[in-house]
Amino acid sequence: MKNKRIQMMAIDGLFIAILTIFTFTNLGFIVNGTVALTTIPIIVFIGGYLFGWKRGLIYGTAFGVLSLIRALTSANIDYFFINPLISVLPRAIFGLLAGLFGKMISKLPLKFSSWLIFIYVIVLSLLHAVMVLTMLGLFNPTIWPFFGAIIATNTVLETIIYVVSVPLIIAGVQPGIKRLNLN
Numbered sequence: 001m002k003n004k005r006i007q008m009m010a011i012d013g014l015f016i017a018i019l020t021i022f023t024f025t026n027l028g029f030i031v032n033g034t035v036a037l038t039t040i041p042i043i044v045f046i047g048g049y050l051f052g053w054k055r056g057l058i059y060g061t062a063f064g065v066l067s068l069i070r071a072l073t074s075a076n077i078d079y080f081f082i083n084p085l086i087s088v089l090p091r092a093i094f095g096l097l098a099g100l101f102g103k104m105i106s107k108l109p110l111k112f113s114s115w116l117i118f119i120y121v122i123v124l125s126l127l128h129a130v131m132v133l134t135m136l137g138l139f140n141p142t143i144w145p146f147f148g149a150i151i152a153t154n155t156v157l158e159t160i161i162y163v164v165s166v167p168l169i170i171a172g173v174q175p176g177i178k179r180l181n182l183n
Contacts, residue, residue: 015043023070042162042166047059056098057096064088
């Protein structure tokens with residue numbers, strides 16, 4: 001039991017380190033002109049799917065807190081993401097849901113889970129975007145006219161990236177995680 005807790009702490013440290021690296025490099029926020037793609041949810045998807053709601057909540061909250069810190073410390077301070085209701089709350093909820101639904105899907109037979117993982121990624125990706133944009137719109141009403149355009153561009157591109165990468169990464173790491181017998 002103690003050995004499993006130590007292993008899980010090491011995995012948590014690894015995930016949070018990856019989240020931190022992605023947040024403070026161009027890996028997590030790929031900005032190209034007016035389009036800014038966020039790839040950090042890939043890590044939250046994987047952690048939630050493999051380890052369940054507690055880890056999903058931890059990784060989602062870490063994603064939000066790191067976004068808040070990035071907003072505070074970057075050269076171009078992002079004033080709206082300094083608000084934890086915009087930067088942290090939607091990401092914590094996203095992580096929680098990623099863990100709840102991901103774990104449920106991972107326990108299904110392979111013939112079902114291999115298809116449901118795509119639906120899982122698409123639905124939660126859209127939900128994450130809607131939650132963040134809604135909170136942003138509540139505090140910055142000037143975003144409402146652009147809501148649909150942001151969903152149609154950024155969110156669709158991000159979802160495509162997630163749909164391609166998340167199942168492939170999970171398929172690659174899941175056998176090793178199962179061998180650790182952490183659940």
